[in-house]
Amino acid sequence: MDRAHMDVKRRRVAKGGQAERAGSRDPERTRASILAAATAEFAENGIGGARVDAIAERAGTNKRMLYHYFGDKEQLYLAVLEEAYIDIRTAEKSLNLSDLSPEQGVAELAMFTWKYFLEHPEFLSLLGTENLHRARWLRQSTRLKELHSHFIDKLADLLDRGKAKGLFRVDADPLNVYLTIAALGYFYLSNQHTLTTIFGRELADEANLEAWKRHIVQVTLASIRR
Amino acid sequence: MDRAHMDVKRRRVAKGGQAERAGSRDPERTRASILAAATAEFAENGIGGARVDAIAERAGTNKRMLYHYFGDKEQLYLAVLEEAYIDIRTAEKSLNLSDLSPEQGVAELAMFTWKYFLEHPEFLSLLGTENLHRARWLRQSTRLKELHSHFIDKLADLLDRGKAKGLFRVDADPLNVYLTIAALGYFYLSNQHTLTTIFGRELADEANLEAWKRHIVQVTLASIRR
DNA sequence: CCAGCCAGTAACTAAACGGTTACTTTGTGG
DNA sequence: CCACAAAGTAACCGTTTAGTTACTGGCTGG
Numbered sequence: 001m002d003r004a005h006m007d008v009k010r011r012r013v014a015k016g017g018q019a020e021r022a023g024s025r026d027p028e029r030t031r032a033s034i035l036a037a038a039t040a041e042f043a044e045n046g047i048g049g050a051r052v053d054a055i056a057e058r059a060g061t062n063k064r065m066l067y068h069y070f071g072d073k074e075q076l077y078l079a080v081l082e083e084a085y086i087d088i089r090t091a092e093k094s095l096n097l098s099d100l101s102p103e104q105g106v107a108e109l110a111m112f113t114w115k116y117f118l119e120h121p122e123f124l125s126l127l128g129t130e131n132l133h134r135a136r137w138l139r140q141s142t143r144l145k146e147l148h149s150h151f152i153d154k155l156a157d158l159l160d161r162g163k164a165k166g167l168f169r170v171d172a173d174p175l176n177v178y179l180t181i182a183a184l185g186y187f188y189l190s191n192q193h194t195l196t197t198i199f200g201r202e203l204a205d206e207a208n209l210e211a212w213k214r215h216i217v218q219v220t221l222a223s224i225r226r
Numbered sequence: 227m228d229r230a231h232m233d234v235k236r237r238r239v240a241k242g243g244q245a246e247r248a249g250s251r252d253p254e255r256t257r258a259s260i261l262a263a264a265t266a267e268f269a270e271n272g273i274g275g276a277r278v279d280a281i282a283e284r285a286g287t288n289k290r291m292l293y294h295y296f297g298d299k300e301q302l303y304l305a306v307l308e309e310a311y312i313d314i315r316t317a318e319k320s321l322n323l324s325d326l327s328p329e330q331g332v333a334e335l336a337m338f339t340w341k342y343f344l345e346h347p348e349f350l351s352l353l354g355t356e357n358l359h360r361a362r363w364l365r366q367s368t369r370l371k372e373l374h375s376h377f378i379d380k381l382a383d384l385l386d387r388g389k390a391k392g393l394f395r396v397d398a399d400p401l402n403v404y405l406t407i408a409a410l411g412y413f414y415l416s417n418q419h420t421l422t423t424i425f426g427r428e429l430a431d432e433a434n435l436e437a438w439k440r441h442i443v444q445v446t447l448a449s450i451r452r
Numbered sequence: 453c454c455a456g457c458c459a460g461t462a463a464c465t466a467a468a469c470g471g472t473t474a475c476t477t478t479g480t481g482g
Numbered sequence: 483c484c485a486c487a488a489a490g491t492a493a494c495c496g497t498t499t500a501g502t503t504a505c506t507g508g509c510t511g512g
Contacts, residue, residue, distance in 0.1 A: 027489065046358055049274025052470055062491060067471065127420060128354045132272055135419035149425055175425055176441060179414060186417070187409030193361035194353060199375055199401055215402060215449075222448040223441075253459065278500055288461060289501075299500065454512100461506075469498070477490070482483105 031069045034059040038066075039080045043122035046129045047077055078137045081130060084123050085144050091116060092151050102162030106224070107217045109155065110181045114213050117185045124190045152178065159224070172224040180223060184216045257295050260285040264292075265306045269348035272355045273303055304363045307356060310349050311370050317342060318377050328388030332450070333443045335381065336407045340439050343411045350416045378404065385450070398450040406449060410442045 037058035041050045052073055056063045070076035095112055097105040117124055130138055138144060155174040162168035188195075192203045202208065263284035267276045278299055282289045296302040321338055323331040343350055356364055364370060381400040388394035414421075418429045428434065 030489080044358075046272045046274050046355075048272050048276070051468090053468090063471075064473095064492085065490065068489080073470065125358060127417060128358060129272075131417050131419050132270075132351060132354060135423045138420055138423050144424070147424075152425065175427060179421070180410065180441075180445065183410045183413030184406065186413050188405060191353060191357050191412070193357050194364055195405070197361045197364050198370070198373075199378065201401060215406075219406065219445060219449045223445045256459075277498090279498090290462085290503095291460065293501065294459080454510105456510095458509085459507085462504095464503075465501085467499085467501105469496105471495085471497105473492105473494075475491080475493100477488105479488090480484105480486090482485090 027069075030059075030061055030065055034061065034066050034069060034076070035079060035083060038070075038076050039084070039122055039126075042077055042080055042129065043125040047133065050077075074137070078141060081126055081137055082141055082143050084120075084126050085147060088116060088120070088123060089147055089151065095154075097154055097158050100158075102158055102165065102167055103221060105158040106162075106177065106220060109158075109178075110217045110220050111213060113181050114185045114216055117189050118209065121189065124186060127186075128190060162224070166226065168224045169226050177220065177224060180220050181216060184212075184219065188212050253295075256285075256287055256291055260287060260292050260295060260302070261305060261309060264302050265310065265348055265352075268303055268306055268355065269351035273359065276303075300363070304367060307352055307363055308367055308369050310346075310352050311373060314342060314346070314349060315373055315377065321380075323380055323384050326384075328384055328391065328393055329447060331384040332388075332403065332446060335384075335404075336443045336446050337439060339407050340411045340442055343415050344435065347415065350412060353412075354416060388450070392452065394450045395452050403446065403450060407442060407446050410438075410445065414438050 034055065038050075038055045041055045041058060045051070050073075052063055052066065055076070056066050059066070066076065070079055092112070095109065097109060100108055130136075152174050155178060159168055159172050159174055159177065163170050163172065188203060195201075196203050203212075260281065264276075264281045267281045267284060271277070276299075278289055278292065281302070282292050285292070292302065296305055318338070321335065323335060326334055356362075378400050381404060385394055385398050385400055385403065389396050389398065414429060421427075422429050429438075
C-alpha cells in the first residue's frame, strides 16, 4: 500500500454551504466539524430526537471521535448550546448603540436582533429545546453564567439618554424592552410553520418579513415613547 | 378467584390534579386517559423524547391499548395536537368581543390569550414541538385545516369598528394584532427558563406575570392607536 | 345462556440506540 | 529513525425502544 504517501498535508476544501467534514489528522477541524454537525442535528431534532450516529456521519467522522472530544451526548449538547450563546453575544458587541440617538439606538437593536434570529434559525431551535427542558443544561453551565448581560447595561444607558431628553417614559425598563423585541422576532420565526398552516399567510415571504421587521421597530418604540 | 365479582360498575374516582387512570372495561375513559397521559409526556419531552411505555404507565394501562386506540406513536401525537388546538379554539368562542368597545375588545382578547397560555403550558410546549418539525403533523391534519380562523374574522370586525370611530389606524391588520398578542405571551412563558437563568429576574413571580399582562395590553393598543 | 366480540394483560421481538473495545495509522521529539 | 502519543476506524455490546403476539376476562344480543 502506498496510501501512506498520499494526502500529506493536503486538506479537503469545505464545500460551500455545508458543514466542514473532518479532515484526516486535524484535531481542530475534527472537533469543529463534530460541533457543527451536532448543532444541526440537535436543532433539527431536539435532544431526544438527535442521533449520535447521525452526528458522526454528518461530521464525516465516527462516534469514537465524538466521545473522545466531548465525553457523551449531553456534554456535546451543552457545548453546542454554549457556542450558540457565545456567538450571539459576540455579534451583539459589534453594535455601537452609544453613537446613535436614543430612538435610532432602539431601532437598531431591534433590527439587529431580528436579523440575527432570521439568519440563525438553529439558535432559535436550540433555545426552544433548552426551554422544553427548563434550562437544565444552561443552568449547569458555568461558562454562560458569566456571559450574563453586560449588554442589558448598554441598553439601560440608551434608555436613560432618551428619558433625560424627555423622549421615553421614565418607567421604561431595559429588560422589558429587550423581551419585547425578542418576543416579536422569536415567535414570528420559530412558530412560522404552524402559523402559516393555520392562517394561510406565507410568513416567510420577503415582503412579509420586511413588514414584520418594521412592525417590531414601530411597536417597540411606541411602547416606550412618552 | 372471586375478583370477577368485585369492581362491578364501580369506577375509580380521579385523584385531584392528576390525569385520570384507565378504569376497567370503560373504553371511553381508557382512551381519554391515554390521551391525557400522552399530552403530558409529549409536552414534557418532545416527540423524540416521549416514551410509549411511559405514556401507557401514566395512563394506568398498557401499550396494547394505546396501539389499539391510536394506531402508533405518531398518530397518538397527532391526536394530542388536534385536541390541544380544538381546546383553545373552543375556549376562544366564549369570548364575546362584539359586546365591547373596540379598545376593551382588544384588551380582552389580549388578556384572554395571556391567561390561556399561562394556564396551559402544555399547549405552548406542543406548539414548540410541532414547529421544530416544521408543522409536519399539523399540515397532515384534515380536522385542523377546517378549524382555521373564523376567530380572525371576529377580530377584524372589532378593528373595523375601531377604525370607523377613528380610534385605530386604518392599516391595522387583524393577523398582525393577533401575532403581536401571541408573540408577547408565548415568548415570555415558553422561554422563561432560559431568560430567568440568564437575566436573573424571576419571570414566573406573580407580580412580574401581572406586569407583563398589562404590558401586552398596553403594547398591543399602542401599536394600533391613531 | 352461551357464542362471539371487544377491553385488557403480559411477555416477547427485532431494530435502533448510546456508548465501548480492540485495533491501526501517522505526525513528532529524543 | 523509531518509540510513543494522539488521531482515527470499525466492529461490537448491553439496553432501550416501538411495536406485536398470544392470551384472558367479561359484557351483550340472538
